Amino acid sequence: MRTAKILIVDDEPNIVLAIEFLMQREGYKTEKAFDGLQALEMAAGFMPDIIILDVMMPGLNGFDVSRHIRRAPELEHCKIIFLTAKGTQRDKQTGYDSGAETYLIKPFDNDELVTVVQEMLAYG
Amino acid sequence: MGLSLIVGCSLAYISLLFVIAWWVDKHADQGKSLVSSPYVxxxxxxxxxTAWTFFGSVGRATTGGLSFLGVYLGPSLLAPLWYMLLRKMILISKNQRITSIADFISARYGKNATIAVLxxxxxxxxIVPYISIQLKAVAFGINTLTHFGESPPPPPVHFWLDAGFWITIAMALFTAVFGTRKLDPNERHEGLVAAIAFESIVKLLAFxxxxxxxxxxxxxxxxxxxSKAIANPDTARLLSFEGTGTTPFTWNILCLLSLFAIILxxxxxxxxxxxxxSPRHVPKAMWVFPxxxxxxNVFVLPIALAGKMTFGAAIDPDTFVISLPLSQGxxxxxxxxxxxxxSAATSMVVVEATALSIMFSNHIVVPMLIKTRRFGGETSLVDGASRLLDIRRVSILLMLFLAYLYQKTVGNTYDLVSVGLISFTAVAQLAPAFIGGMYWKRATNQGAVAGLIVGFVLWAYCLPLPSMAKAGLLPGSFVENGLFGLSFLKPYALFGLSDLDPITHAAFWSLLFNTWLYAIVSINTKPSTLNLTQADLFVNIHKYIGGQEADVLKREAKVDELRRLLNRFLGEARTIGIFNEYQAMSGTSLSGQQVAQADLVNFAETHLAGAIGAASARLVMDSVAKEENITMDEVMRILEQTREAVEHGRLMEAKNTELKTLTLQLTAANEQLKNLDRLKADFITTVTHELRTPVTSIKSLSKIILDYSDxxxxxxxxxxLQILVTESDRISRLINxxxxxxxxxxxxxxxQIEHLDLSELVWHTATGISQLAAERGAQLHLSGTESPLPVMADRDRLVQVIVNLLSNAIKFCDTENGRVEVQVGRRGRMVVLTxxxxxxxxxxxxxxxxFDKFTQLHSPAKGKPQGTGLGLYITKTIVEKHGGSIRVESEPGKGAAFEVLLPLESAV
Known part of the structure; x- marks a missing residue:
């Protein structure tokens, strides 16, 4: 089985640092992006299995990133997990509508994030 | 020409009139009006x-030339205004069931009985002299026909030998039969109108x-x-204005008098x-009548000139219309x-006497009888309607008898027109109260009474009294020397005004004093409540059309008594009709012992007013209707209503505009509040988001350290662990x-405002922060701090501003060769910190x-800055609180300059 690839997108370096640690500990390959445009570039080259995506970022926001990715046929298999401080019902709806599989709210639980990623990789 | 032929023709003519009247009345009774036409x-x-026009104009033209036209110019000039004036008169009268001019004026001034009598x-x-000239004209006509070419017959020894006497009797009978055939609550006599219209055609064709x-x-x-008239020096004079002795002032007075006469x-x-x-007939009458x-009038002057040339001074010019044809056989x-x-004479006499008898019986006889309890009282329950008609008939006889007497004693010495103008001047006295009443709400009954009395007294003193003196009925000394020998009281030269003819002179003084007193007294007296209500009703009639009169008094009476009262004046059938009408209108049924409320009392009174006039109707009604004690509140309310109605429209409009403005303001305010709300909500959302971010890092990383320490x-x-500290700092900074x-x-x-030196403050702060700058590899350059810059400010806040700006500059300056320049100085009355x-x-x-909240700069090179996004917002707010301003100048790639301006202390 090949190594799963996770793209971590957040404008907060400290949060990226924490998620990166958790993912690498599980043996996944990771890449980081600090804003939306960067995320799209990385996604096209890195072809991640899962994108952990923040919403409020300078330039392109997370929802727009998600929509762009959903329009790219080569990233059809790619799963999107929103991880954001925006926690209203409407934000969630916007997130799912933009094409995400899961929506998690900051501050998150380390184990929960790891479990979600594991299950997503196992069951699709 | 034989007397019997003339009398026969006259009788035949009168019979024809009767037939016309009877026929029209018959149709009217069947509900078909034959006179409801603008031409009729x-x-x-x-x-x-009248006979004045028919005979008198010619007579006047032989001495006064064109001046005879004055009395026709007035009405013609007024005719275009009928659309406003006459229509308003009609609307008011229909609304108030007015039956005469006295009724009209008294109704306007609060149904005032004194005014009605006056x-x-x-x-x-x-009017008596006016009627007298009709009698005189007819007598003249007969004399001319019977004695043409002979010397005039000597005055008869006994009155029963006098043709004029019998003419008077005939006219009186004729009028009594015509004008009082029945008692109509609206005083409408269609047959009479038809006969009058017919007579108008006859007299026009004859002339x-x-x-x-x-x-x-x-x-x-x-x-x-x-051309023959101009050749004759006697008549040529008549063809110029100067030769007739008629001054422009006299012309104006003539026009004015006749202008009043046509309505009054x-x-x-x-x-x-x-x-x-129908008021709709007025527009057509506006051109048909002129x-x-x-x-x-076309042939008046030709006939006058021809008569003068034919007869010289041998024949009374008033008879030329008959004499000229006779002279030619x-x-x-x-x-x-x-x-x-x-025909001209009869039409005048019939209508005038009818109108006068209505006034005389309604305003003088009936009130007197009511007061002496001879009429309408409990003891006399005979049919009041027929008694009322009898009173009318007697009044007519009385009126004509007075006219006959006047003609016999005074009128003989004057020509037709002069006597007629005396009447015009009398009637003109009603003008101020009448016209003022229709257009001036402030006019009071006291003003009307004062004006009427002074006008009437002056008229009597200047016109009829001297003529009676001339006829030998009064001592003549006051005419020559003035009353009590006071020369300024000479009736033809009052207050020394001696250059006018008697009519112009009398009209001038009487109308002047009449109008003046009317206005002055009105302004200085308070109108009664009823007067106010009626004034509003008259002046603003258009508001009330269709509506009932707003009655000030709340009155009630037993239905029984009301019915008995109406019976007495209007007869059984009419009373039942009125009660049925009321029941149908109000949807109630009335029983005898029931108490009739104010609206029924008013309803009955309005109908009664149709028969006996408003003032009398009120008097009669008061005998059965008890006035409720009306409270001051109610009076005030009613008064208010009148004024409110006027104010209302204007207020509504103002209120409307006000409301619109208010709505706009509210919408704007609401929008602003919503905006504020949104801003507040946005602020909270942003703050929570900003708090969550460091908390997220702290939670996740601390859990990692805890779980995977090994x-x-x-x-x-x-x-x-260092991140945990930084993020915690971030949280506390944000909270602060x-x-x-x-x-x-x-x-x-x-x-906490105090005296500060900005130079010193900047120097201290910069020194304190230089350590941080050095850590970041940035150089700090100060300039201008040598000289003091006094400002009034809160020390801590001002330090906050300096720290914010300096730390921002250090944070954002070039990473390799960081350089921050701090400069202070003066600019006019301000101190500048750059x-x-x-x-x-x-x-x-x-x-x-x-400078907005939570706006942060992201630099691609440095990633996310470690700020809260609130620093510059706070800085700006503080600077503005100190009466200063802040702005930024920047070119991408060349750094940024923040400039703070604060007022110099001396300028504060």
Whole structure:
């Protein structure tokens, strides 16, 4: 089985640092992006299995990133997990509508994030 | 010509009138009105043209030339205004069931009985001479026909030998039968109107026939006649204004008098208002009536000139219309002319006497009988309706008898027109109260009474009294020397005004004092409540059309008593009709012992007013209706209602505009509040988001350290723990700044203003922060701090501003060769602090937003800055609180310069 690839997108370096640690500990390959445009570039080259995506970022926001990715046929298999401080019902709806599989709210639980990623990789 | 032939023709003519009247009345009873036509209305208005017009104009023209036209110019000039004036009169009268001019004026002034009596007296006494000239004209006509070419017969020894006496009797009978055939609550007599309209045609045709005969048969047309008249020195004089002795002032007075007469003469008011079937007839009458006046006047001057040239001074010029045909042997035409004049006289007498008798019985006889309990009281339950008619008939006889007496004693010595003008002047006294009442709400009954009395007294003193003295009925000394020998009281030269003819003189003084007193007294008296209500009703009639009169008094009476009262005046059938009408209208049924409420009392009174006039009706009603005690509140309310109605429209409009403005303001305010709400919500969302971010890092990383401590090397652990500290700092900084904003925005912590030196403050702060700058590899350059810069400010806040700007500059300056320049100095009455960095600069789009809450600059090179996004917002707020301003200048790639301006202390 090949190594799963996770793209971590957040404008907060400290949060990226924490998620990166958790993912690498599980043996996944990771890449980081600090804003939306960067995320799209990385996604096209890195072809991640899962994108952990923040919403409020300078330039392109997370929802727009998600929509762009959903329009790219080569990233059809790619799963999107929103991880954001925006926690209203409407934000969630916007997130799912933009094409995400899961929506998690900051501050998150380390184990929960790891479990979600594991299950997503196992069951699709 | 034989007397029997003349009398026979006259009787035949009168019979014809009876037939016409009877036939029209019969149709009217069946509900088919034959007189409801604008042409009939216009023709009936021509009752204005009496024997005066028919005989007298010619007489006047032989001495006064064109001045005879004055009395026709007035009405013609007024006619275009009828659309406003006459229509308003009609609407008011229909609304109030007005039956005469006295009724009209008294109703306007709060149904004032005194005014009703006064107006009636002025009308009766003023009109008697006018009626007398009709009698005189007919007698003259007969004498001319019977004794043409002979010396005039000596005055009869006994009155029963006098033709005039029998003519008077005949006229009286004729009027009594015509004008009082039945008691109509609206005083409408369709048969009478039809007969009058017919008479107008007869007199016009007769006069035109004589005119054509004289002009085209005796003479060869207008050209021939006028050229001969100019050749004759006696008549040439009449063709110029100067030769007639008629001054422009006299012309104006004549026009004015006749202008009043056409609306105020009792018969004109009766025909044009009371008998009017529809206000829609007025517009047509506006041109038909002046046309009629024109036609009937075309031949006046030709006949006068021809008569003068034919007879010289041998024959009374008032008889030329008959004499001229006779002189040419045209007896049939002379007879026709007589019938025309007879017709003019009868129409005037019939309508005038009818109108006067209505006034006389309603305002003088009935109130007197009511007061003496001879009429309508409990003891006399005989049919009041027929008694009322009897009173009318007696009044008519009385009126004509007075006229006969006047003619016999005084009138003989004057020509027709002079006597007629005396009446015009009397009637003109009603003008101020009448016209003022329709257009001036402030006019009071006291004002009306004062004006009427002074006008009437002056009229009597200047016109009828001297003529009675001349007739030997009064000592003549006061005419020559003035009353009590005071020369300024000479009746023909009052207050020394001696250059006018008696009519102009009397009209001038009486109208002047009348109008003046009317206005002055009105202004200085308070109108009664009823007066106010009625005034509003008259002046603003258009508001009330269709509505009931707003009655001030709340009255109630037993239905039984009300019914008995109406029975007495209106008869059984009419009373039942009125009660049925009320029941149908109000949807109630009335029983005998029931108490009738104010509206039924008013309803009954309105109908009763139709029979006996408003003032009398009120008097009668008071005998059965108890006035409830009305509270001051209610009076005030009713008063208010009148005023409110006027104010209402205006207020509504103002309120409307006000409301619109208010709505706009509210919408704007609401929008602003919503905006504020949104801003607040946005602020909270942003703050929570900003708090969550460091909390997220702290939670996740601390959990990692906790769970996987053994997996982490020392460097990693150190790095993570350092992040926990930084993020915790970030949280506390954020909390502090949010609290700061709260404090500044709500003015919770007022500024602690003190004397400060900005130079010193900047120097201290910069020194303190230089350590941080050095750590970041940035150089700090100060300039201008040598000289003191006094400002009034809060030390801590000002330090906050300096720290914010300096730390921002250090944070954003060039990473390699960081350089921050701090400069202070004066600019006019301000002190300036400039902080310049050499960083990437601020994109133009961001420059405007940089001072907003939570606006942060992201530099691609440095990633996310470690700020809260609140620093510059707080800085700006503090600077503005100190009366200063802050702005930024930046070019991308060349750094940014923040400039703070604060007022110099001396300038504060």
């Amino acid at each position: 209305y216009a023709l009936s208005l021509a009752v204005y043209c 107006v009636t007296l002025i009308a009766v006494l003023g 035109l026939a004589v005119g054509i005969f004289v002009t085209f048969v005796i003479y060869g047309g207008f050209g021939d006649l006028f 003469l009792p018969r004109q008011f009766h025909i044009s208002v009371v008998e009017n079937t 046309l009629y006046l024109l036609l009937i 045209a007896g049939w035409l002379a007879l026709a002319a007589f019938i025309g004049g007879f 997996e982490l090397d020392a460097v990693r652990k150190q790095e993570y 700044q949010v609290l700061d904003i709260e404090k500044i925005e709500t003015n919770e912590a007022p500024l 902080v310049r960095d050499n960083g990437a600069g601020i994109p133009p789009a961001m420059q405007r937003m940089i």
